[in-house]
Amino acid sequence: MLYFDHSATTPIDQTVQSLMSDLNQNLYGNPSSVYASGRKAKHAVEIARKQFADAINCQPNEIIFTGGGSEANNIVLWNMIHKKRKHVITSSIEHPAILLVLKELESLGVKHTIVPVDTNGYVNPDDIKENITSDTGLITIMMANNEVGTIEPIQEIADIANKHDILFHSDAIQVLGKLPLDVKRIDIDMMSFSAHKFYGPKGVGALFIKSGVIIKPMIIGGSQEKNIRAGTENVSGIAGLGLAAEIASNFEKENFSHLLELENYFKELIIDKHNDITFNGFDNNKLPGLVNLTIPNIPSDLLLINLDNDGISISNGSACSSGTISPSPVLKAMGLSDKSNLESVRISAGKYNTMDEVNKLVDSIHSSIVTIRKNT
Amino acid sequence: MNKKIVVGISGGVDSSVAALLLAEQGYDVECIFMKNWEDEDGEVCTSADDYNDALQVCNILGLPIHSVNFSKEYWDKVFTYFLSEYKAGRTPNPDVLCNREIKFKAFLEYAMKLGSKHIATGHYAKIDCINSQYRLLKGKDKNKDQSYFLYLLSQEPLSKSKFPLGDLEKEDVRHIAKKAGLPTANKKDSTGICFVGEKNFKQFLEKYLPANPGEIISTDERKVGTHSGLMYYTIGQRKGLGIGGGYSDNNDPWYVVEKDMKKNKLIVCQGKDNPSLYSSKIIVTQLHWITNIIPNEKQELAAKIRYRQKDQACTIELIKNKSAIVSFNKPIFAAAAGQSIVFYKNEECLGGGIIEPYVN
Numbered sequence: 001m002l003y004f005d006h007s008a009t010t011p012i013d014q015t016v017q018s019l020m021s022d023l024n025q026n027l028y029g030n031p032s033s034v035y036a037s038g039r040k041a042k043h044a045v046e047i048a049r050k051q052f053a054d055a056i057n058c059q060p061n062e063i064i065f066t067g068g069g070s071e072a073n074n075i076v077l078w079n080m081i082h083k084k085r086k087h088v089i090t091s092s093i094e095h096p097a098i099l100l101v102l103k104e105l106e107s108l109g110v111k112h113t114i115v116p117v118d119t120n121g122y123v124n125p126d127d128i129k130e131n132i133t134s135d136t137g138l139i140t141i142m143m144a145n146n147e148v149g150t151i152e153p154i155q156e157i158a159d160i161a162n163k164h165d166i167l168f169h170s171d172a173i174q175v176l177g178k179l180p181l182d183v184k185r186i187d188i189d190m191m192s193f194s195a196h197k198f199y200g201p202k203g204v205g206a207l208f209i210k211s212g213v214i215i216k217p218m219i220i221g222g223s224q225e226k227n228i229r230a231g232t233e234n235v236s237g238i239a240g241l242g243l244a245a246e247i248a249s250n251f252e253k254e255n256f257s258h259l260l261e262l263e264n265y266f267k268e269l270i271i272d273k274h275n276d277i278t279f280n281g282f283d284n285n286k287l288p289g290l291v292n293l294t295i296p297n298i299p300s301d302l303l304l305i306n307l308d309n310d311g312i313s314i315s316n317g318s319a320c321s322s323g324t325i326s327p328s329p330v331l332k333a334m335g336l337s338d339k340s341n342l343e344s345v346r347i348s349a350g351k352y353n354t355m356d357e358v359n360k361l362v363d364s365i366h367s368s369i370v371t372i373r374k375n376t
Numbered sequence: 377m378n379k380k381i382v383v384g385i386s387g388g389v390d391s392s393v394a395a396l397l398l399a400e401q402g403y404d405v406e407c408i409f410m411k412n413w414e415d416e417d418g419e420v421c422t423s424a425d426d427y428n429d430a431l432q433v434c435n436i437l438g439l440p441i442h443s444v445n446f447s448k449e450y451w452d453k454v455f456t457y458f459l460s461e462y463k464a465g466r467t468p469n470p471d472v473l474c475n476r477e478i479k480f481k482a483f484l485e486y487a488m489k490l491g492s493k494h495i496a497t498g499h500y501a502k503i504d505c506i507n508s509q510y511r512l513l514k515g516k517d518k519n520k521d522q523s524y525f526l527y528l529l530s531q532e533p534l535s536k537s538k539f540p541l542g543d544l545e546k547e548d549v550r551h552i553a554k555k556a557g558l559p560t561a562n563k564k565d566s567t568g569i570c571f572v573g574e575k576n577f578k579q580f581l582e583k584y585l586p587a588n589p590g591e592i593i594s595t596d597e598r599k600v601g602t603h604s605g606l607m608y609y610t611i612g613q614r615k616g617l618g619i620g621g622g623y624s625d626n627n628d629p630w631y632v633v634e635k636d637m638k639k640n641k642l643i644v645c646q647g648k649d650n651p652s653l654y655s656s657k658i659i660v661t662q663l664h665w666i667t668n669i670i671p672n673e674k675q676e677l678a679a680k681i682r683y684r685q686k687d688q689a690c691t692i693e694l695i696k697n698k699s700a701i702v703s704f705n706k707p708i709f710a711a712a713a714g715q716s717i718v719f720y721k722n723e724e725c726l727g728g729g730i731i732e733p734y735v736n
Contacts, residue, residue: 302489305442309406323427323443324411375489 002312002357002364006197006350007146007174007290013199013247016240020201023236031233032224041235048242052206055249056191057182064207064225065238069173069194070097072207075218075228076140076169076190077101080110082216085137085166088112091123091152092333093145095171099329111135120282121150121334125157136166143172143191144179147330147346148281149290151179158186167213173197173205177248177255178287189213193245195237199351200244204237255351259289262349262358266291269362274369280331280344289349292331294340298369301325303345306368312361316345380404381494381538382487384479385433385441387426389560390498390541392433393549396556397540398496399437406490407434407441410483412450412474413571432559446482453477455571459584462607465637466714470569471525480533494536501526501725502542503534509667510534512725517545523725524683527718528664578608590640592619595633595652603642606635612653612710617644631710654707660717660729663698670694671719671726678720679704681711681731687720700729 003011023044029037031045049060066072074097080086090098092114102112115127123141139161144151154170161168169190175181177198183191189210196202209215215228222230248255270277270293280292295303300316301324307314316325327341336344347361383395385407399405409430411423427443434441454473461468479497487495500515501523510531515521529537541549553561569577587605594600600623603609609617613632624630628647635642645652658681671677673694678687679702689705702717711717711731718728 301442301444302486305490308442309440323409323431323441324445325443326445371491372489375491 002360004347004349004353004357004361005313005315007287007346007348008315009196009202010199010350011352012196012201012240013244015247016200016244019243020236020240023239027235031235032222041233044235044239045233048238051242051246052193055176055181055245056193056208057184058208059211062183062208062211064209064228065233065241066205066207066225066229067234068203068205069171069192069197070095070205071229072192072194072205073097073140073169073171074101075207075215076138076192077105077110078218079215080105080138081108083137085135086110087133087135088138088140089115089128089131089136090140091115091117091142093117093121093123093147093150093330094140094142095146095173098140098142098171117150117333119335121145121148121280121330122282122285123152123157125153125160128157129160132160132164132166136164138167138169140169140171143170143175144287145281145330146174147328148292148334149174149287150281151285151287154188155186158188161189162187174287174290176245177252178259178289179256180252181249183208183210190215195241195244198244198248201237201240204234204241206241206245251351256288258351259287259349262353262355263289263291265355266347266349266358266362269358270365273362273366280334280336289353291347292344293347294336294344295369296340296343298343298372300343300345302372303365303368306371307364310364310368312364314345314347314361316342379494380406380492381496382483382490382492383407383496384483384498385409385430386498386566387429387433387560387563388498388566389550389553389558389563390500392430392498392558392560393544393552394496394498394540395433395439396437396552396558398538399439401540405439406492407439408483408486409441409443410478411443411445412447412454412478414447429560429563436556436558444483444486446478449482450474450478450571461714462581463585464714465606465635467610467712468714469525469716470571472528472716475525476528480529480537484533484536494538496538496540498541499526499539500541500544500546501539503537503539505535512666513542513723514720514725515539515541516543519684520546521684523720524680524716524718527666527716527725527728529666530664531666531668534666578604581607588640590642592617592642592644593636594623595643595645595650598623600630600644606637606640606642609635609642610710611635611712614648619644648709651707653709655704655711656707657701657703658708658711658717659695659699659732660692660702661699661732663700663727663729665727666725671721675721676705677726678722679717679728680720681708681715681717690719692719698729 027041029041031042049063052063053060113131117123141152141157143154158168167189171192173194191208193206195204217227219230276296278294327338331341381403385391395405395407409427454470458468458470484495499522500517500520502513504511514523589604591599592601592603601619609632614629617630619630630644630646633643633645633652679690688708690702692700692702694700713731713733715731716728717731719726
């Protein structure tokens with residue numbers, strides 16, 4: 001088994017796993033209960049909140065825990081129906097948990113404008129500026145793209161938003177543990193996170209909401225998470241998220257160099273074997289370890305099946321509910337033809353990958369390409 | 377190394393068991409779920425559920441599964457034909473074409489690209505090979521026999537295909553699935569055309585073809601009602617004509633006899649025994665013979681003009697290379713233009729063609 005799809009999800013860190021198992025076994029109290037086991041559970045949740053706040057440099061009371069990154073995005077966007085200014089500006093390469101929600105909200109009076117990206121998937125801040133109207137209440141632009149890794153000009157956009165007194169949210173789900181994150185310095189209003197992208201558990205996420213920004217309840221029925229998200233807390237999951245964030249942030253620099261090293265090594269090896277391969281997106285100014293490449297005349301679905309049969313996991317396009325692959329809207333927005341789009345795959349390395357695994361990955365891609373060419 | 381085979385799996389019980397049997401026989405089984413239809417936005421389609429079922433089956437059986445999108449090929453090669461036939465007032469059978477163009481062509485080619493020499497499906501039919509001629513035979517389960525839908529296959533796809541259910545009854549298949557704990561064991565058989573699914577066929581067609589309402593005329597030229605567009609009706613259809621009382625001579629139900637496309641009129645008659653519903657001769661075009669051997673004209677053959685129909689004794693008289701006049705020993709009910717007629721000699725499916733209106 002070789003796993004090279006860390007942008008989809010990551011294996012859980014062993015320390016995180018141990019903590020969660022321990023809590024699952026021994027800490028069954030409801031954090032809302034006032035007796036000892038309840039108070040202990042509450043304490044575990046609040047430790048996690050502090051750990052997470054430290055990891056992104058904010059106050060613990062600016063964090064609410066959610067059922068994942070998509071939920072965090074949904075909370076932000078659904079709140080627009082309560083706002084006076086209901087126009088949202090976003091980009092063409094956002095995750096479906098942004099773009100599809102905005103589509104859904106149209107009929108509820110929340111309008112939106114989608115700004116384009118260049119061939120590297122980069123948003124031009126001027127495009128955002130130009131589309132601001134007196135009704136614009138929110139700008140939401142991802143911090144780094146999940147398919148090509150492009151890092152967006154978040155600071156410039158934050159400055160624009162603040163100047164126009166518009167809320168600014170960013171989906172930073174791919175970022176934690178790979179790049180430095182400081183919400184104070186950016187001066188951003190809201191940011192979404194997901195634990196399983198940084199070696200934490202699945203089904204847990206967090207939303208940073210800057211102190212003073214008002215977000216109305218999304219799930220109603222209890223006072224948990226500042227009334228925004230009712231329901232008994234996923235104690236072990238939240239604790240796992242907190243610890244995973246702490247580890248990710250402490251080892252961010254090491255992780256960055258490790259991933260970059262794997263990335264450069266991979267590119268070097270693969271280009272050496274197949275010099276017709278092209279890389280999509282920036283060479284720099286991108287998430288380390290994430291490579292999106294187009295292999296001419298090799299349909300990505302065939303390549304993926306071949307690699308899967310070799311026990312190697314990489315991904316392509318956007319998988320739909322019946323498991324088939326449609327052209328990636330992100331690559332499309334970057335101007336790739338449908339043909340090239342369907343010949344593109346994403347490789348995303350993680351902290352446990354080694355140079356030797358990269359060797360094996362390249363060998364397997366190479367032999368798959370040879371097999372596919374032979375059989376067609 | 378084991379022999380590799382790619383199994384087309386649909387999320388139904390038949391293909392699940394086909395995969396299971398081949399794995400038990402020692403094949404290196406790889407499953408492919410074919411997605412042949414793109415759902416439109418916001419519409420709930422069963423293909424996601426079907427994929428989930430297929431995925432569960434493969435996980436239980438420990439087999440790899442991948443999903444492949446053939447919807448472009450399906451649209452170009454099957455659906456456009458389907459629409460043009462409906463537009464012309466005919467009753468096409470897309471499943472026949474789907475087998476030739478998708479399952480036994482695009483899918484087969486895909487399997488070859490994956491390095492497999494064979495494919496398998498959950499069809500109830502058999503293949504044998506005598507003197508290097510591949511023959512298509514009826515499945516053992518006479519009630520489920522699907523050779524009708526496979527008559528357009530030719531030697532090459534037959535030589536590369538396996539039908540593991542050919543010697544089984546449906547009941548056996550469900551039993552095997554149950555014993556293996558497959559979630560598809562009791563799944564209802566799919567009905568209707570695959571891309572329409574359980575949806576209302578009329579509403580489906582309405583989206584693609586403009587409807588042109590007109591008069592319903594009886595065979596004795598009385599106006600007896602109005603139709604909502606000729607494409608919605610099929611020869612021999614009884615239900616949904618909406619002909620009220622007052623026009624009837626008796627209590628016999630009304631049937632569609634003919635569609636007059638030029639005048640946009642639907643011709644109906646009363647009573648199932650009405651002679652205008654029966655033909656003793658029909659013209660068949662686009663003939664295809666599975667072994668490339670054209671049967672002798674004097675030979676008595678059996679034919680089905682629709683799926684699961686009882687064999688009808690007939691003889692054929694060739695007109696041109698790919699057309700023939702078929703004479704039935706007993707007149708047949710509701711031969712609809714555009715439908716497939718499939719010929720048999722005992723158990724062997726010889727081939728077939730497309731029914732054209734016969735003008736006496």
